[in-house]
Amino acid sequence: MSTTARPTPPWAIVTLREVMVKARDRSYLISTLVTLVLIVGAVVFNAYLSTKADEYTVAVTDTAGSAVVAIAHETGQADGGNTSYEAVTTDSTDEALELVKSGDAEAALTQENGGTWTLTGNEELSGGLQQGLAEALRAHALALNATDAGTTPEALLDGSEFATALLDGNTENQFLAQFAGFVFAFLFYMAAIVFGMAIATSVLEEKQNRVVEILATAIPIRQLLYGKVAGNTILAMIQLALYAGAALLTLTFTGTADTVGTIIPASGWFLVFFLAGFLILASAWAMIGSMASRSEDLNNSSGPVLTVIIVALFGGLFAKGQVLMIASFVPVVSSVAMPVRMLSGEVPLWETLVSLALALAAAYALLRFGEKIYRRAVMQSGGALTLRKAMKLEQ
Structure with a gap:
């Protein structure tokens, strides 16, 4: 059929x-x-940028500056981070600024007479560098002040935990x-x-x-x-x-x-x-x-x-x-x-x-x-x- x-x-x-x-x-x-x-x-x-390591060399003049840079480095490497900070110790502020001017350091972190800290760059300062060192400086100052008060940074920050949420989403x-x-x-x-x-x-x-x-x-x-x-x-x-x-x-x-x-x-x-x-x-x-x-x-x-x-x-x-x-x-x-x-x-x-x-x-x-x-x-x-x-x- x-x-x-x-x-x-x-x-x-x-x-x-x-x-x-x-x-x-x-x-x-x-x-x-x-x-x-x-x-x-x-x-x-985008994948290259997300995996690219940021490396910063910071000129400092004392152990306090080195401690701040060390905290920034530890934070930058935490949780799989790829941001690194290296401190170069100099004998004076002028010597630190000279390293920045010659290009041997991205910035100089200095403090005059125990007062305000100053981060000095040559022609510009990276936003990541500024943020990383600012957060590290706050952590360093918190630790020092907590020690002077006879307590710990964790105790001072107790109750300051912060979270975000959305009612829809x-x-x-x-x-x-x-x-x-x-x-x-x-x-x-x-x-x-x-x-x-x-x-x-x-x-x-x-x-x-x-x-x-x-x-x-x-x-x-x-x-x-x-x-x-x-x-x-x-x-x-x-x-x-x-x-x-x-x-x-x-x-x-x-x-x-x-x-x-x-x-x-x-x-x-x-x-x-x-x-x-x-x-x-x-x-x-x-x-x-x-x-x-x-x-x-x-x-x-x-x-x-x-x-x-x-x-x-x-x-x-x-x-x-x-x-x-x-x-x-x-x-x-x-x-x-x-x-x-x-x-x-x-x-x-x-x-x-x-x-x-x-x-x-x-x-x-x-x-x-x-x-x-x-x-x-x-x-x-x-x-x-x-x-x-x-x-x-x-x-």
């Missing part, structure tokens, strides 16, 4: 064509490769959430514009060259739209997955992956929410391309879409507290806001699913609406159309 193969859906053919055309585009491949190199390079450079993840929020927002912004404009440009070129009229005789117009949206969405997802994977792998191999366990779940959800958000924007970009008659029209009519993208960008960067929670349920903006919330603190699973459902519902609704505008406008020649005029056209 023979069976006939099920024909490939037209939208799948268009999707494959979009992907293959982009995959053979040299500028696209080069830009992707350059971005990957930049991401890997940035992670490696995790203090350890606060900086991580800010940094990852910037990365998520930037990637969403770039992908939404680059691939969104590619959809609009492709639609416009087919309209100008009347290729769409030929295609319309072979496949339904809506299938052409579905294929373009699907193809560029796949390309955007692949590119984002490459960027995220390269960054996470480099973090792991460079030994700076202490927080990768926190980043990975949020990164996974970011890809999921990006998919929903990009589908919404892709439909809007396709409508813009179908209503345009020349490339200049794309710039004039893309304002509303760019505004939504910028709102999502700034929502991920600056939204806090209640505003961030509300933003995490707003389609498109939630593509950045919800992953940032996950990094900032625990988010109930039901909230995540509700937000994703809202985004997918909005994507479906706008795709169907975009299909109607696309069918009406893409076959029209002449000047650019507004949304109101496109809705009045016959299908």
